[in-house]
Amino acid sequence: MESAIKKLQCHLSTLGDEKWLILEQVFKSALHCSKKSMAYQCLEQIEKKFQKTSPLLITLSAMYFESIGDFEKAEKISSTLIEENEINDIKKFLGLTNYLLHICRKSHDLPLTCVKLFEGYCRKITKDINNDNSL
Structure with missing residues (x-):
């Protein structure tokens, strides 16, 4: 080999x-x-x-350290991947929410009060997520 x-x-x-x-x-x-x-x-x-943040590199590094018996380092590396996935999911959610808000603003059939309520909701959830996760 x-x-x-x-x-x-x-x-x-x-x-x-x-x-x-x-x-x-x-x-x-x-x-x-x-x-x-x-x-x-x-x-x-x-x-x-x-890059060090690449999911492929993180996964392979964790596999390597697990194979040599350094389980603590493998666990630490794996937790990085889980955190990155959670942050990516949050960013995707925010992107989708803002896109839906954009569609609502362009729709003339929706009452203005609904759009304003949705805008407020989007601002609040974005603020809460950014404060909790330092995105």
């Missing part, structure tokens, strides 16, 4: 974005075969491409 990694490294520069998918699969296979140093080499390559 190590000779396969060396061959892969020689060809990585000729590959496009699929090299990251290949490195991910080699990483997982190396962990499965208890080849920790090989997995770490793949992880190092992946770290060069993706």
Whole structure:
């Protein structure tokens, strides 16, 4: 398997974005075969491409630390992913709510009182979320 990694490294520069998918699969296979140093080499390559906040990098890092028995670090890394997902969900909710508000403002069939009530609700929920989560 190590000779396969060396061959892969020689060809990585000729590959496009699929090299990251290949490195991910080699990483997982190396962990499965208890080849920790090989997995770490793949992880190092992946770290060069993706930001520290990338869900892929966070997941693979947690997998690596779990495989070497550092469960505390794996848990800490995994909790980052969960927090990021929660923040993303909140941002998506706010985006959808504001889009619905935009539609309501453009609709001439809705009573103005309903639109004003909805605007107030949107302002309040945005303020509450931003205060609670420092978004």
